[in-house]
Amino acid sequence: MLVLFHVSLSSSLAVGYFFIPLGSAEFTLGLKDFVDVCITGIIFLLSGFVSVMMGRWTAFRRDCLCNLHSALVNQSMYAASIWPKRTPVHREARALVVRYSLLIYNLLFLEARMTDFPFGRHRNMDDAVADLVRMKLLLEPEHRALAGLPVPSAIVVGWLCRFWEEVMNKESPLECSTSFARNADPGRYTVIFTRVFQARDAITLCHTYMQTQIPYGYIHLIICLVHASCLANSIFCGIQFGILLQNASTRGSDELISVVVPLVIVRMLRVMLVPLLLDGLICVGTVIAMPMGTDTDDFPAGAFVECLEDECLSVGAALEAWQPDAHLLTKKGGVAPDMGLAVANEADVSKPAQASG
Incomplete structure (x- = not known):
């Protein structure tokens, strides 16, 4: 619709200035200089805007999701090395770590998508978390414990922290703690809790980015300059095309055809491409500012969760099938x-x- 508006405006001015007799068209040179300065300046501003948005996108991917993914996978690998056997006790302990890891990842995406507006059919965060109960990632008592609390993904990290603390307690009543407590020492304690705190830090950083938007004044200024530049460009193209068409019509039909056809193509391309370029950069910046949403260009949450699940489960399955110390x-x-x-x-x-x- 925006492109159609600028094409209509430019065409109307071209028709009008074709019939308006002008002794000189030197004022179009000043208009052209003004338009060139506007477009050059706005592209400079938009490049900085897109760079800032790309920085946010990279931070979401590298500092938030990548660090969280790495911390959860490393905990699952550590759990698989502690409980490598096919016994119910070992499988139960590994399954708890994997389930909490997948739950944390899913909750973080739900929190991101419920930040500004209800996601899909869900009215609030508690309603969205209920889906995880049906997916068997969250137990009903755990769901009731999370109800109404902020940042549930961080709370699940706390549950995971409590699990490791209980496992490494030599007086723990848990059956799975017997294979760990005999060799527990400060070094191993530090290794596992470093990963737990890494996951918590990644969630905090992610929420910081989600709750810190680009200043509205800066965005509004850029949008106003973009629309002003596109409007000036359409006016310039329409007026110049009408004047050149008027001059060519006085010199015969042959020159009219040879001038009009390429001029129409060039001017129409300029009228259409400038709004597409400038508004396209704004759209790209707004989309990548929050890459954990549901847009087509956002992070594929399902693929990320499947990758995390495969990595968490594969080590345990491999250790059940093959243990180097045994062979x-x-x-x-x-x-x-x-x-x-x-x-x-x-x-x-x-x-x-x-x-x-």
Whole structure:
């Protein structure tokens, strides 16, 4: 609609100035200089605006989601290394860490999408969280505990923190803590809680970006300058085209055809492309300012969650199927492994003997 408005305005001015007799058209040169300055200046401002928005987009991806993803995956890998067996106790402990990791990731996206307006059919955050109960990521008692509380993703990080604290307590009544508490030391404690705090910091940073928008005065100033530049451009193109068309008509039909056809193409392209370029940059900036929404160009939340789930579950499944300490290393009492490194070591020892022979 905006492009059609500028095309209509330019065409109307071209028709009007085709019939208006003018002794000189030198004023169009001043108008052209003004338009060129406006377009050059607004592009300079818009480039800074888009750069700021791209910085926000990169921060969302790298400092927020990437750090959160890394922290959750590392905790799941650590849980898989502590509880690697196929026993119900080990699987239960691993499943809790994985479920809370997926829950944190889903909650963060829901919080981002419910910041300014209700998301889809959901009226509020509690209604949106209810879907996670149906997805078996959240238990009904946990749902009731989260009801009405702000930043539920950070609360689940607190639950995960409490789980690790209980697991590493030597007097814990949890069955899964027996395989950990015997070897618990400050170094291992620091490793796991560093990842817990990394996840909490990523959520805090994400909410900081979500709640800090670009100043409205700056946005409104850019929008006003963009519309003024597009309007001046359309006026210039219409007036100049009408004057040139009038001059060409006085010199014969051949010159009229040779001048009008390329001039129409060039002027129409300029009238259409300038609004598309300037308004397009504004639209791009506003879309990437909040990349955790539901727009087509926003982050694919479903794909991210599936990737997180695959990474969290794959380590546990692989350790159940294959544990290097059970197959590749010599057991206590002198029982040698039956495959793997022993065969490789024998081959490495035989090579120098063959070479010397």
